[in-house]
Amino acid sequence: MKEIYLDNNATTKVDEAVFEEMRPYFCELYGNPSSMHFFGGQVQSKVNEARNRVAELLGALPDEIIFTACGTESDNAAIRSALEVFPDRRHIITSRVEHPAILTQCRNLRQKGYRVTEIGVDGVGRLDMEELKAAVDTDTAVVSLMWANNETGVIFPIEEAATIAKSKGALFHSDAVQAIGKIPINMAPSNIDMLSLSGHKLHAPKGIGVLYVRRGTPFRPLLVGGHQEKSRRAGTENAAAIIALGKACQLAGQFMEDENTIVKAMRDRLQEALMTTVPHARINGGGAERLPNTTSIAFEFVEGEAILLLLSEFGICASSGSACTSGSLEPSHVLRAMGVPFTCAHGSIRFSLSRYTTDAEIDTVIRELPPIIAKLRQMSPFGREHLKGQV
Amino acid sequence: MWDYTPIVKDHFLNPRNVGDIPDADAIGEVGSLACGDALKLYLKLDDNKDKIIDAKFQTFGCASAIASSSALTEMVKGKTLDEALAVSNQDIADFLGGLPEEKMHCSVMGQEALEVAIFKYRGMDIPQHDSEHDHGHAYPDYEGEIVCKCFGITDTFLKKVIETNALTTAEQVTNFTKAGGACGGCIPKIKELIAQVLGEAAAQTRTRPEKLSNMKKMQLIQEVLERDIRPLLWADGGDLELIDIDGAKVQIAFRKACAGCASSGNTARMVELKLRDLVAEDIVVEEVSQ
DSSP states (O other), X not given: OOOEEOBTTTOOOOXXXXXXXXXXXXXXXXXXXXXXXXXXXXXXXXHHHHHHHHHHHHTOOGGGEEEESOHHHHHHHHHHHHHHHOTTOOEEEEETTOOHHHHHHHHHHHHTTOEEEEEOBOTTOOBOHHHHHHHOOTTEEEEEOOSBOTTTOBBOXXXXXXXXXXXXXXXXXEEOTTTBTTBOOOOTTOOOOEEEEEGGGTTSOSXXXXXXXXXXXXXXXXXXXXXXXXXXXXXXXXXXXXXXXHHHHHHHHHHHHHIIIIIHHHHHHHHHHHHHHSSSEEETTTTSOBOTTEEEEEETTSOHHHHHHHHHTTTEEOEEOOGGGTSOSSOOHHHHHTTOXXXXXXXXXXXXXXXXXXXXXXXXXXXHHHHHHHHHHHHOHHHHHHHTTOO | OOOOOHHHHHHHHSOSSBSOOTTOSEEEEEEETTTTEEEEEEEEEOTTSOBEEEEEXXXXXXXXXXXXXXXXXXXXXXXXXXXXXXXXHHHHHHHTTOOOXXXXXXXXXXXXXXXXXXXXXXXXXXXXXXXXXSSOOSSOOOSSOEEETTTTEEHHHHHHHHHHTTOOSHHHHHHXXXXXXXXXXXXXXXXXXXHHHHHHHHHTTOOOOSOOOHHHHHHHHHHHIIIIIHHHHHTTTEEEEEEEEETTEEEEEEEETTTTOTTHHHHHHHHHHHHHHHTOTTOEEEEOOO
């Protein structure tokens, strides 16, 4: 069965041009970029080229790019560094809808005696800026806020938040793994100190990430050892993956406009069609500014895992904010923070598109999903009760 | 993706007996929208009002909740009410060729709906919902104190599930009942309940013997550690190992969560009291690091 892959916020297909770019660096050009000989040197120059390509996509300087193993490592490194740089500041600010890479870390730090404030969001997932302004003080070491939410695609006013953080001397970090490659980002005029990127969200392979650290921002490494990455991240460079990421960033820049026109149009068509054909459905975060590729739709009276597995029968790959897919028993913390009622949160499905998504694939979803919802509602005691036949 | 058996998949994709029975003799309803799963079970009895001749269901929930409901209806058809009452949640899981442990609560929900339907039919007492908490009840109220406030689950119900399924960790209890799966506030209480159930099972048996040969004493120490003490530690993710027995001196080493635990001193003391209680009064427990 051919897959219809609409789960690009989870991970993406490696672009074939990206794979070709990295292919020689396994069996042929396998030298260590730190070596003195010509054989390592030619890898070093490709790594430098990759660094330039990443920097260009971000509007950054090449020496502001630190290669890491993943987005989670970048997030951990950023927060740990900020706390080491400001040993006297004991306060961390983040939001209630962050990725676990940030939230779990902050909650662990709370156990160790740090004060952690989690800023709330409104019903459509927008950050409470007044709460943020009130929370930042001279004890705040770091403010870490995601650029765009992985579940709903809702975009935070990250520059404005950074300015608020800077006004009290705190460092500002943004987990931008969902935003990079989907919306334009320019670090040059920005107030953001640190930024996390993950390769596999933008058609590079898994196992490669970036932490951007603004020139002049004090930094303490998470991994120490060798002098790689100017002693800011020890460990032999994952050269092939770095080279792949460079190519992926170059392509992301080229496809940025398509992402915001063609992909966005498909996303809009999908959600409008489903809103029209399926009663008792709503778009989570629909009233907020969102990424062009993401839509999270709540179907009342049915449960997400059941929807996903029936979609899977047609090759359609999506994800859900349902508790039953994750092994946890509470529906998604993001939807709960938005105040989405349990009745909707359990039946929420996220579709995340990419430049590989086709109109024909969207047509298939528009055709196959409504009968699936109807079938499950017919089976559900609440569906029967509330909808009285009009499922 | 969950590792569902082909039977689970079949009962999910082609559920048997979906719907309702307008003139049902017995109806059992458990769960709520808030909990994320719910089941309404209809039973039709024969003229003697003894044997189940038809069963139908409606379920809101994940694939394994739907499959468990479908399996349940197939299993109870043709059974007498007493035979049906003997169906356990493990029987439902077995019928399906097994369920992932995180999904065992789906089989528990099936068994509960069956019990509620039959109890109600027989005019036995099923207390009504109270809706003081957010989620509503996952399972019918058993008399007792609410332990998990998120899902409204009582200590009596939890003890029953712990005992029937021989559960030893809080995580297992969450997988089977959902209790502790939301805010996690009741996990310490769940651990206490596990310890109680395990303790009760152990206490039924023995008192301290009058006189012991050295050989007998060593055997008994090992037995008490295995049967009465280690299960209590497992409930907290810990363990211990018997290192040596020298007369009345018992050397143990803590493992897993107990190793390096700040309160391992108290745990060692607990082990000593238990051994004195069940083996000999003069026993001294010594913790060694090995």
